[in-house]
Amino acid sequence: MAYSELIKSFERTRDYMRQFYVYGFKGRSEYDQKSTRSYDNERRRIESWLGDYMAFRQDAAGKNVFISVDSRAIPGNPLYHAFKAKSFTDGDITFHFYIMDLLADGNEMSIREIVDAITDKYLSSFDTELTVDESTVRKKLKEYESLGLLAGRKRGRELVYRRTDDKRIDMAFWRDAIAFFSEEDPVGVIGSCLLDKLPEIPGCFGFKHHYILHALDSEVLCNILLAMDAxxxxxxxxxxxxxxxxxxxxxxxxxxxxxxxxxxxxxxxxxxxxxxxxxxxxxxxxxxxxxxxxxxxxxxxxxxxxxxxxxLWGVSTGIEYHIEHMEITIHIADHEEYILERLEREKRCGQVEIVDAHTCVFSADVYDAAEMLPWIRTFIGRIEKLECSNSHVIETFYADLEAMRAVYGGDNDAVQ
Missing domain, CATH: 2.30.30 (SH3 type barrels.)
Structure with missing residues (x-):
């Protein structure tokens, strides 16, 4: 089968990109789902989208290719390209233009009228074996209605359709908002598709922490959100x-x-x-x-x-939803009011109690106190006392401090 950039099933491409280019760093010899030709076709397809954002390394197992990007330099999430390569049949393309042309200028037609018009107005003018039946047109109209391209209504006993063109929206006016949405929203691929309709994409945004991999989950996330809404x-x-x-x-x-x-x-x-x-x-x-x-x-x-x-502190519910108590006494030096402001801003389900001008106590009852450790470590140097009902959490904290001291040297006096 000849290589084609277009795809029929995005889930297969999503799985392949994650296994080989994001998480797995696998090589050609490790591809066992289908033939090596399938591997080569998938690799070339992905490279046609991401050629400028790929790197490789050579080891004993062979050549491993992976995605490598500088989030400060890329104009937009390159993984969105995968959503814009869906394949279509010749009939899909042909009927799209026929239907949209028939319903132009505010025309409203029934399924039967559209079928007859395609046959009489278009197909009769060409020497082609392409035929049209009412079932095919009905499916296409239903699909376009779900996409918002067409609107249907009852006219007597039959269903008629019209285009939903709306030229009142000035896309250029929303350009910056769409550009920001496309990179920051979990389903930003929608914004990326809208930007494709503009002559110029704004380059005014840069992101220090740019999590591009969520793009591969856009379709799944969108279906979840639709179900939640309903x-x-x-x-x-x-x-x-x-x-x-x-x-x-x-x-x-x-x-x-x-x-x-x-x-x-x-x-x-x-x-x-x-x-x-x-x-x-x-x-x-x-x-x-x-x-x-x-x-x-x-x-x-x-x-x-x-x-x-x-x-709930993060996404861990611990063991059988058992509640663990965490308490941290934090020293606040002169002119460090921002520490207290940060505690108030980031406390989530916790509480902040001011003891005196230089001391406050943060406490929280959570399902899994171990989840808090990365956040707690950001206060090292200011922690006067650390207590937790789960002794393993305290042991882990001090073991990490000891490991850090072994690497960097110095006294382990971050916590009394």
Missing amino acids: GRCLDLTIHSPRNGGVEKHHTVFPVKIYISTQSGRQYLLCYHYIFHKPMFFRIDSIHSVAAGAVEKNNAQYGGWYDKFQEN
Whole structure:
């Protein structure tokens, strides 16, 4: 089969890009899903999108290719290119222009009228074997209606369609907002597609922490958000390397999307119908999403979430949702009021108590106190006392300090 840049199934491309170019750094010899020709075709397809953002290294196992970008220098997320390479049949392209032309200038036509017009006005003028039937046109019109390109209404007993062209929106006026949205929003690929319609893309934005990998999960995330908006349950297919690549299926009710400000990783918080408890799933491990029935009692999950998140620091629920108490006494030097401001801003489910002009106590009751360690370490040098009901957390903190002292030298006096 000849190589083609266009793709039919994005999920296959998503999986390949993650395994070989993002997380796995695999080589050609490790591709065992299909033939080596399939590997070569997929590699060339991805290189046609990301050729300027790829690097490789050579080791005993062979050549490994991976994505390498400087987030300060790229004009936009290069992974969005994968969404713009969907393949179409000759009929898809032909019928698109025929339908849009027939419905131009405010025309409104039924399915039967469109079928007859395509045959009489267009196909009769060409020596072609292409034929059109009512079922094909009906599917195409229904697809365009779901995309917002067409609007349908009842005219008597038949359904008629018209174009939804709206020329009142000045895209240039929204250019900067769209450019920022395309790089910062979890489904920024929508903004990237809108920017493609403009003659010039603004280069006024630069990002210190630019998490581009979430782009590969845009389709899954969009389907989750649509189900949440409709109050529907979800059937998830989970495919994670941690479980040996075995697919698992879960029926859940989606509640919230969590996005890490440290790594950009995205999580789905949901209620699991079989396990009868809240669970987090990494969105990059979700292979596919299918919307289920509308949850008639969806309002009850709002109240459940309000209670659940009172002790949630990150995305870990610890062991059987056992509550752990963390307490930190922090010294605030003169002219360091910003430390107290930062505590108030970042306390999440915790509380800040001012003891005196130079001392405050931060406390929190959380499901997993170990999750707090990366944040707590940012106060090293100001921590006067550290206490936790989980002794392992304290031991880990001091072991990390000792390891750091062994590397950098000096006295371990960061905490009394």
